[in-house]
Amino acid sequence: MSTETKPEAELKKRVEGVAETLRDQFTFLRRDRLAFAGVLIVAAFVFLGLLGPALAPHDPIEHTVRDDAGSMLRLSEPTGAAPFGTTAYGKDVLSQFLAGAQPTFIVGLFGGIGTGALGFLVGLVSGYYGGWVDEVLMRLTDLTFSLPFTPMALLLLTFVTPSVWLMTGIIVAFLWKMPARVVRSEVLSVRERTFVKSARASGASDLRTMLYHVAPNVLPIGFLYTAYGIAWAIAAQASLAFLGFGDPTVTSWGRMLRQVFESGNMRVAWWWVLPPALGIAAITTSVFLIGRAYEEVINPEIQTEQ
């Protein structure tokens, strides 16, 4: 047995395995039309999140749209100069929309992953070890359940200057409880299955049993709640920004909505309202539609008949 070719072959097999999983997932999502539409929207959102600010024709805050005579275009309907119209301050709505995707994307991605990962870890440890570990961790989740999210986040954000990363942190600190509870209850049932018991009986350490035998079996539900976490994080970020507690230096979709609402121009300037509003609604709904498709796989009893 040559020791040199083996890792390579192993690697190749792994890459193929991953590729196949991805293909399977794609075929699966293809079949569910709603979930597939969700995937397309999420893909567009990721694209905007990464490249939005670069695509924006103007600086979202600095640049002022002017007409030929050089006077500022306030609250202009969509025109050639500003395809999405302008704000009350003469700013280009299209540029704000493109740039505003990024903070939404960052908070959604990292808030969601943080929420999912932390919740998964807490649920796994809590469910696996049981006893006082479980007791302590679950009382901690009770505590985050009983501290109302929006008021507490508002309180924290008044005292410290809000930044995108701070908001991500606050969101993770409050939302990990959801996956933690669900993952824990899954772990409780997996723990009792034969293969876990036999792993332990054959001398595997707790850590090893937990990571190699229990964790993979609850991973799907962890991923599902990570996806939901992304939607929650985006909704939370937009809500806080709308209330005026967002990062004041950054253009985000929530902040755009706050400005149109605060300036009292909601009645006329539909072109200023719709892009950020529909952007947020589309991305959160898409994530939930994809999540639903997976929920039906995890829990086939509730499947929609296609």
Next chain:
Amino acid sequence: MSEFQRFLAKRLAISIVLTLVAVSVIFVVLRLLPGSPFESLVTAGNLSQQQITEIRAMYGLDQPMWRQYLSYLQSILLFQFGYSILRSQPVWGVLAPRLVNTLILLVPALVTTAVLSSLLGMYVGWNRGSKLEKLSIIATTFLRSTPVFITGILFVIIFAYNLELVPAFGMRSISASPEGYVETFASFDFLHHYILPFTVSVLYYSGDFLLLARNGVVEKRGSEFLKLHRAKGLSEMQQLARAGRNSMLPILTYFALRLGMIFQGLILLEVVFGWPGIGRELVLAIQQQDYPLVQAAVFIMALAVIVANLVADVLYAYFDPTVSTSGGGAA
């Protein structure tokens, strides 16, 4: 003590501890973070040294921290919230009417949505694969995943601005100056302002109830006890009623949880619709750094969640003895 009584005692004790912790967290957040609201009160007003000392003494700020903490605990747990800094009237006097305004919006909305969307959920769950099922799932997924203020804004634009059917803002016309609760709430003017925020909250909360009810019925549909009922010759509707009754428990406990959490969800709704409730008051109080008002409002919201969680867990344990009474019930 029976098993259930022991569970109840333990759960009660936990709730009390949680209340204490939540109250302490509010205390810490409000006092220990930099830029205390009292500093702005002192630096902003042209106060003499003597006045500053008086104010500090009035709010107990000349005491050591642990003493402040103890008197804070004592007063807040007795619902003695002190005086609002900016409104110069008792905090409770400011909050009580706001709380009523919030409750009058949320309780009917929540009851309506729980009843209607659970019934619809059971119906579509029974008729699997129907067009109505697909449609209701798409609609409710949209409504429950989109932040409530966005749904609110879209509804305001359509129904208030474009169709001009209802007012967009407030609870009464600006010219209305009703006295007392009866005059405030029993009027067409109020009803006219009520429809839009009511509808939006009903729609926002409908999704979870609909899916819970649908999934419950779908899971029960293939179960043994229904086969028995079918064999006994019960009609479709009677079977559905049986399956529905058996899916009531999660719906009931979820209703309790939602009732506790609704204050928070309504903050955004109240801001969008200019509804003079406790959530909007909290946002205003935070912006104006009216610190006694803030701590009272947050305390009320936290208490609502803790009580609702307690009720949900107890309901679950009481009605479903198969659930281990040692675990946290509602997930």
